[in-house]
Amino acid sequence: MNSEAQIIYNQDKPAFVVLPYKDYLKLTGQQKLDKPEFVPFVLSEYIKNPIRLKRIEAGLNQKELAKLLDVTQGYVSRIESRGFQVTAELLDRVGLAIGTKKKKSAKKKAG
Numbered sequence: 001m002n003s004e005a006q007i008i009y010n011q012d013k014p015a016f017v018v019l020p021y022k023d024y025l026k027l028t029g030q031q032k033l034d035k036p037e038f039v040p041f042v043l044s045e046y047i048k049n050p051i052r053l054k055r056i057e058a059g060l061n062q063k064e065l066a067k068l069l070d071v072t073q074g075y076v077s078r079i080e081s082r083g084f085q086v087t088a089e090l091l092d093r094v095g096l097a098i099g100t101k102k103k104k105s106a107k108k109k110a111g
Helices: 021-028 050-057 062-069 073-079 088-110
Strands: 006-010 013-018
Touching: 050 073, 050 088, 062 073, 062 088
Parallel strands: none
Antiparallel strands: 006 013
């Protein structure tokens, strides 16, 4: 093993060690890892507001969503805030606006 390991400290105490992959394999007695570990990123686990989630998944910024809904960007910011109670009607309206945007984009690509 070589001395390329990096020690990461937390409150002046060693917390983690980062070492070269070859050294890790030697320490664990493996030739190679069977499968690289993959943890999927699920956006809904991090974003709780359903309107914000739909907007981000659609690849829109607040200004673009505001234009689709015919409201201000400030209003979109407000309905995406943590304390805002999203109604089913508002969520449907956002879904329809985003769905319309997707259909227009698909037509542009096809044409």
